[in-house]
Amino acid sequence: MVNIEDKIIGPELFRPKKLPLRQLQKPQGDAVHLWHLDLNLLSNPLKRESDGQSRQLSEFQHKATRRFYLRLLLGAYLGLPGKDVQIIRRIKGRPELDSMQSRGGLNFNVARSKDCYLIGVSSGAAIGVDLEIAARRSGKPLALARRYFSEAETTALSALGEKELQRAFMHTWACKEAIVKASGLGIANQLCRFTVDVNPDNPPRVLDMQDDDHQAWKLVVAEPVEGAIAVVAVRQQTISLEAFRIS
Numbered sequence: 001m002v003n004i005e006d007k008i009i010g011p012e013l014f015r016p017k018k019l020p021l022r023q024l025q026k027p028q029g030d031a032v033h034l035w036h037l038d039l040n041l042l043s044n045p046l047k048r049e050s051d052g053q054s055r056q057l058s059e060f061q062h063k064a065t066r067r068f069y070l071r072l073l074l075g076a077y078l079g080l081p082g083k084d085v086q087i088i089r090r091i092k093g094r095p096e097l098d099s100m101q102s103r104g105g106l107n108f109n110v111a112r113s114k115d116c117y118l119i120g121v122s123s124g125a126a127i128g129v130d131l132e133i134a135a136r137r138s139g140k141p142l143a144l145a146r147r148y149f150s151e152a153e154t155t156a157l158s159a160l161g162e163k164e165l166q167r168a169f170m171h172t173w174a175c176k177e178a179i180v181k182a183s184g185l186g187i188a189n190q191l192c193r194f195t196v197d198v199n200p201d202n203p204p205r206v207l208d209m210q211d212d213d214h215q216a217w218k219l220v221v222a223e224p225v226e227g228a229i230a231v232v233a234v235r236q237q238t239i240s241l242e243a244f245r246i247s
Contacts, residue, residue, distance in 0.1 A: 009222035014245040021076040021246075026106055027123045030238040034129070036224035037069055037117040037246045066117050069246070070110060073119060077106055092186035109181055111230070118230055125236040128182030130174045132229045134167070141169040148187075149176070150195040152208070157198055170229060171200035175219055178233035179206070204231065 014036055027033050044061070045068045071082035078085065078101055086098035097106060104124060111118045111131040120129040138144055142165070145154045153172060160168055175196045180187050194209040196219070204219035218239040222230040232241065 009220065009241060009243055011223060011225055013222075014224055014243040016247045017244050018247060019072075021072060023079060024073075024076040026077055027121060027242070029123075029240075030236055031123070031240045031242055032125075032127065032220075032232060032234055033121040034220075034222060034224075034230070034232055034241055034243045035073060035119040035121070035246060036230075036244070037119070038225070039065055039069075039115045039117055041247065042069065066110070066112065069117070070108075070119060073121075073246075074106070074108060077121065078102070090184055092184055094181070094184040111178075111181075113228065116225065116228060118224065120232050122234055122236075125234050126182045126184070127235075128178040128180065128233045130177040130181065130229075130231045131224075132170055132174045134170060134227050134229050136170060137166055138169055141165055145169065145172075148191040150192050150208070152195045153198050167200055168198045171204075171221070172196060172198045174229045174231040175204055175221075175233070178219070178231040179217065182233045182235060 039062070044065055068082065071085040071087070074097065075082040075085045080101070086101055087095050088098055089095055095110065097108070106121065106123060107125065107127050108119060108121045109127050109129045111129045113131045113133055116131060118129050118131045120127050142154070142158060145157050149172065157165060157168055157172070176191050177187065179194065180190045183190070193211060194214065195207045197205050197207060204221050206214040206217045206219065208214050216235055216237070218234050218236060220232045220239060220241050222232070222243060224230050224245070
């Protein structure tokens with residue numbers, strides 16, 4: 001397990017797990033399991049089409065591949081074949097396990113960036129994850145901050161130089177998206193309703209929340225591969241992270 005005081009949970013702390021996955025023990029207590037998959041390195045469970053396949057079909061295959069590995073992983077926790085895992089979508093599109101299978105004891109959330117896929121798993125607590133590319137640049141970060149972020153975050157970002165601004169903006173965006181995904185409320189009109197520490201060199205934390213106790217939330221930042229920003233948000237008092245890489 002990793003102490004949340006660590007600023008960045010680097011690639012070396014993601015323990016490799018070989019396929020096929022055997023019975024996995026559910027996270028216990030305040031533990032959260034974070035899984036990273038590089039779909040370029042994993043076999044495609046779908047039959048490959050000809051080189052002339054359409055872009056639409058290719059995107060469908062990527063989505064189906066992610067769903068295949070998600071079910072495989074969740075099935076290992078539930079003691080079920082992946083094909084029998086039932087995933088439903090709530091209002092706002094948040095995926096979750098069928099309550100009859102999870103019995104309220106297993107929550108998950110997913111994020112992707114290009115061919116990287118992130119799956120966070122907790123026992124009961126609301127969880128959200130986000131995955132971004134650190135080098136990604138926003139053309140107008142302050143304009144976006146004024147539109148979507150809280151006033152306190154926008155003020156803090158406005159004091160930064162261009163290089164520091166881009167880095168802090170991506171960090172802030174990833175933290176906030178992980179939180180709204182955990183809440184299940186969606187991004188619209190929600191990002192401005194709470195404030196996070198915009199400084200990526202500080203331990204990540206929620207500073208204020210309009211409709212909830214900000215101290216009830218914990219954040220962890222990880223780097224599953226070099227150049228990636230992964231954030232886990234969990235509504236619980238403490239968090240111990242166990243990070244894995246499927247290979």
